Amino acid sequence: MPWDDADETLGEFYVPPYIEEMADEVIKHYDFTVSSRVVITTKADKGGLIWKIETNKGPKSLKILHRRPTRSLFSIGAQEYLVNEKNARVPAIIKTKSDSNVVVMGGKIWFVAEWIEPLQPVSADxxxxxxxxxxxxxxxxxxxxxxxxxxxxxxxxxxxxxxxxxxxxxxxxxxxxxxxxxxxxxxxxxxxxxxxxxxxxxxxxxxxxxxxxxxxxxxxxxxxxxxxxxxxxxxxxxxxxxxxxxxxxxxxxxxxxxxxxxxxxxxxxxxxxxxxxxxxxxxxxxxxxxxxxxxxxxxxxxxxxxxxxxxxxxxxxxxxxxxxxxxxxxxxxxxxxxxxxxxxxxxxxxxxxxxxxxxxx
Missing domain, CATH: 3.90.1200.10 (Aminoglycoside phosphotransferase (APH), C-terminal lobe)
Structure with a gap:
C-alpha cells in the first residue's frame, strides 16, 4: 500500500517515520550492524523503497517490494536461483539470522542484497x-x-x-x-x-x-x-x-x-x-x-x-x-x-x- 502520510511537498526521498521504524526492526533480523542508511529511490504511490545501507560486512541494499508478497517471493526465488545455481551477475540475497531470504513486515516483503560496486552505465551509443x-x-x-x-x-x-x-x-x-x-x-x-x-x-x-x-x-x-x-x-x-x-x-x-x-x-x-x-x-x-x-x-x-x-x-x-x-x-x-x-x-x-x-x- 502507499505511504499513509505521503506528501509530495516533502520530496521524492521522504520516508514516513513508521516505515523507518519498520526498517530498524527488519535490520535486527540480520547478522550485521548498520552505520548508515540512505534512500536511493521510492515508489511512495505503491509503497516500494530502496535504501543503500553501510554495514560492518560491506554495503548492502535494503528493499521493500511493493507487489503482493506471494508475487515478490517469485522474484526473490528467481534472484537466488540465478546466483546460486547459474552464477549469474545479479546481486546475491543476504540471508537472515534464521536463514530466510526475506522478512515480512507491514504486509510487505523486505529483503537485503549485496550492493554491487562499482557499477557504471554503458555508453549511450x-x-x-x-x-x-x-x-x-x-x-x-x-x-x-x-x-x-x-x-x-x-x-x-x-x-x-x-x-x-x-x-x-x-x-x-x-x-x-x-x-x-x-x-x-x-x-x-x-x-x-x-x-x-x-x-x-x-x-x-x-x-x-x-x-x-x-x-x-x-x-x-x-x-x-x-x-x-x-x-x-x-x-x-x-x-x-x-x-x-x-x-x-x-x-x-x-x-x-x-x-x-x-x-x-x-x-x-x-x-x-x-x-x-x-x-x-x-x-x-x-x-x-x-x-x-x-x-x-x-x-x-x-x-x-x-x-x-x-x-x-x-x-x-x-x-x-x-x-x-x-x-x-x-x-x-x-x-x-x-x-x-x-x-x-x-x-x-x-x-x-x-x-x-x-x-x-
Missing part, C-alpha cells in the same frame, strides 16, 4: 547497446529451468500475448473517445488525426500474431523459456566487476524472452528519434551470441515490433487524467512518434529480408 543486448541474452539463457519456491505465485505472461494485443486494439477506441470528449485540449486534434493509423497497425499485429508460431512456442511452457526482466534498459544493465550486471529483478516473470529485446530496441530507437538498421542488427547479433534467436523467435520479434507500442505507451495516461495528459507536451510527443513510425516500416522490411540466424545476409 551502439557499443553500449550491444553490451546491454548481450547481457540480457545471457540472463534469458541462464534463467531457463527456474522453478519458483513453495508459496510463491507463478508470474507468467507467456500465454497472455493475444489478450495484450487485444487490449492495445481496444484502447485505441478509448483514446479516440477521450480525444473527442476533450476536443479543446492541445493534444486532442493530433490524436484524432493519428489514432486510425495506429489502430490499423494494432489490428494487423493481431492477425500477424495469430499466423505466427506464437502458440507453438508458448506451448513449450514456462520453465523452457525462463524469465524476462520486464523493465530492462540502460539503468538496470550496468558494467561492474567481471562484466555486465543486471539489477532490480523485482518484476521478473516467465515469458518468451524476445519481448525484453523488443523493448530494449524500441526504446533505443525512440532515443535515436528514428529506426536505424545498423543499430538493430548490432543489437540482434550481440543478443544472439548469448541466446540464439531462432527463425521462429525472429518472426515473433517482428510481430512485436509491428504493434504500435510507442504510441500506446505515451498516450495511455489520457485515460486516467485527460485534462492533465492531453497537453501541448503530449501533442509534441505524438507528432514525434508519427515521424519515428514512418522510419520503422522500411527498416522492418529490410530486417525481414536481411537478418536470419545470428547474422545479416
Amino acid at each position: 551502439i557499443e553500449g547497446a550491444k553490451l546491454l543486448s548481450n547481457a540480457i541474452g545471457e540472463f534469458h539463457q541462464l534463467s531457463k529451468g527456474y522453478v519458483p519456491p513453495k508459496g510463491a505465485e507463478v508470474a507468467s505472461r507467456l500465454y497472455r500475448w493475444p489478450k495484450t494485443y487485444q487490449k492495445v486494439m481496444k484502447k485505441m477506441t478509448w483514446f479516440r473517445d477521450i480525444a473527442k470528449l476533450y476536443s479543446e485540449m492541445p493534444a486532442s486534434k493530433t490524436i484524432l488525426n493519428t489514432v486510425d493509423m495506429f489502430e490499423e497497425q494494432a489490428k494487423n499485429a493481431i492477425t500477424k500474431l495469430e499466423e505466427s508460431p506464437y502458440k507453438q512456442l508458448a506451448a513449450l511452457g514456462n520453465e523452457e523459456w525462463g524469465l524476462v526482466h520486464q523493465d530492462y534498459g540502460w539503468s538496470n544493465g550496468q558494467m561492474g566487476p567481471g562484466g555486465m550486471w543486471i539489477i532490480d529483478l523485482d518484476g521478473v516473470a516467465y515469458d518468451i524472452p524476445i519481448r525484453d529485446l523488443r523493448k530494449l530496441i524500441g526504446g533505443s530507437m525512440d532515443d535515436l528519434g528514428k529506426w536505424d538498421i545498423n543499430w538493430i542488427v548490432a543489437m540482434l547479433d550481440a543478443y544472439d551470441e548469448a541466446n540464439p534467436i531462432t527463425d521462429e523467435l525472429f518472426e515473433i520479434l517482428l510481430v512485436e515490433f509491428s504493434l504500435p507500442n510507442l504510441f500506446y505507451k505515451n498516450v495511455k495516461d489520457i485515460l486516467f487524467e485527460p485534462t492533465i495528459a492531453l497537453s501541448s507536451e503530449l501533442d509534441a510527443v505524438v507528432n514525434r512518434i508519427v515521424e519515428i513510425d514512418q522510419t520503422k516500416w522500411p527498416v522492418l522490411e529490410q530486417l525481414h529480408a536481411e537478418w536470419r540466424g545470428g547474422k545479416r545476409k
Whole structure:
C-alpha cells in the first residue's frame, strides 16, 4: 500500500517515520550492524523503497517490494536461483539470522542484497547497446529451468500475448473517445488525426500474431523459456566487476524472452528519434551470441515490433487524467512518434529480408 502520510511537498526521498521504524526492526533480523542508511529511490504511490545501507560486512541494499508478497517471493526465488545455481551477475540475497531470504513486515516483503560496486552505465551509443543486448541474452539463457519456491505465485505472461494485443486494439477506441470528449485540449486534434493509423497497425499485429508460431512456442511452457526482466534498459544493465550486471529483478516473470529485446530496441530507437538498421542488427547479433534467436523467435520479434507500442505507451495516461495528459507536451510527443513510425516500416522490411540466424545476409 502507499505511504499513509505521503506528501509530495516533502520530496521524492521522504520516508514516513513508521516505515523507518519498520526498517530498524527488519535490520535486527540480520547478522550485521548498520552505520548508515540512505534512500536511493521510492515508489511512495505503491509503497516500494530502496535504501543503500553501510554495514560492518560491506554495503548492502535494503528493499521493500511493493507487489503482493506471494508475487515478490517469485522474484526473490528467481534472484537466488540465478546466483546460486547459474552464477549469474545479479546481486546475491543476504540471508537472515534464521536463514530466510526475506522478512515480512507491514504486509510487505523486505529483503537485503549485496550492493554491487562499482557499477557504471554503458555508453549511450551502439557499443553500449550491444553490451546491454548481450547481457540480457545471457540472463534469458541462464534463467531457463527456474522453478519458483513453495508459496510463491507463478508470474507468467507467456500465454497472455493475444489478450495484450487485444487490449492495445481496444484502447485505441478509448483514446479516440477521450480525444473527442476533450476536443479543446492541445493534444486532442493530433490524436484524432493519428489514432486510425495506429489502430490499423494494432489490428494487423493481431492477425500477424495469430499466423505466427506464437502458440507453438508458448506451448513449450514456462520453465523452457525462463524469465524476462520486464523493465530492462540502460539503468538496470550496468558494467561492474567481471562484466555486465543486471539489477532490480523485482518484476521478473516467465515469458518468451524476445519481448525484453523488443523493448530494449524500441526504446533505443525512440532515443535515436528514428529506426536505424545498423543499430538493430548490432543489437540482434550481440543478443544472439548469448541466446540464439531462432527463425521462429525472429518472426515473433517482428510481430512485436509491428504493434504500435510507442504510441500506446505515451498516450495511455489520457485515460486516467485527460485534462492533465492531453497537453501541448503530449501533442509534441505524438507528432514525434508519427515521424519515428514512418522510419520503422522500411527498416522492418529490410530486417525481414536481411537478418536470419545470428547474422545479416
